[in-house]
Amino acid sequence: MRVYPAAMPPARIKDLCLDANDHQALADWWCAVLGYSRGDPDRDPGDPVLLLPGVAGGLPLWVNPVPEPKTAKNRVHVDLYGDTAQILAAGAVLQRPDEGNGWDVLADPEGNEFCVFPPPD
Numbered sequence: 001m002r003v004y005p006a007a008m009p010p011a012r013i014k015d016l017c018l019d020a021n022d023h024q025a026l027a028d029w030w031c032a033v034l035g036y037s038r039g040d041p042d043r044d045p046g047d048p049v050l051l052l053p054g055v056a057g058g059l060p061l062w063v064n065p066v067p068e069p070k071t072a073k074n075r076v077h078v079d080l081y082g083d084t085a086q087i088l089a090a091g092a093v094l095q096r097p098d099e100g101n102g103w104d105v106l107a108d109p110e111g112n113e114f115c116v117f118p119p120p121d
Helices: 023-034 084-089
Strands: 016-020 049-052 061-065 078-081 093-096 104-107 113-117
Touching (some): 023 049, 023 061, 084 093, 084 104
Parallel strands (some): 016 061
Antiparallel strands (some): 049 061, 093 104, 104 113
């Protein structure tokens, strides 16, 4: 039996979206880093790419094509558990190392920032 709170909130997160100039390449990069797979490999190459979680779980992720380059800091970002060195080896860029706060700030190949926390014990 599912238990619901007394008052349901007006919204819930459906999935996450990233913008990219080369959305196909960025989709491949995120699939490799997160262990995700493409949700619909037969979609038109110009359409957004749906990425579905693998065995580690997570939310669906869309990689959307946009014509403009990233020009400013993200107002919303993804927090990950992971190994910073491995993610850097996969092509991420270190934006700010752990400054005693417990996480590193990295960017994907198109500059979208995300934080990497060590896996929980």
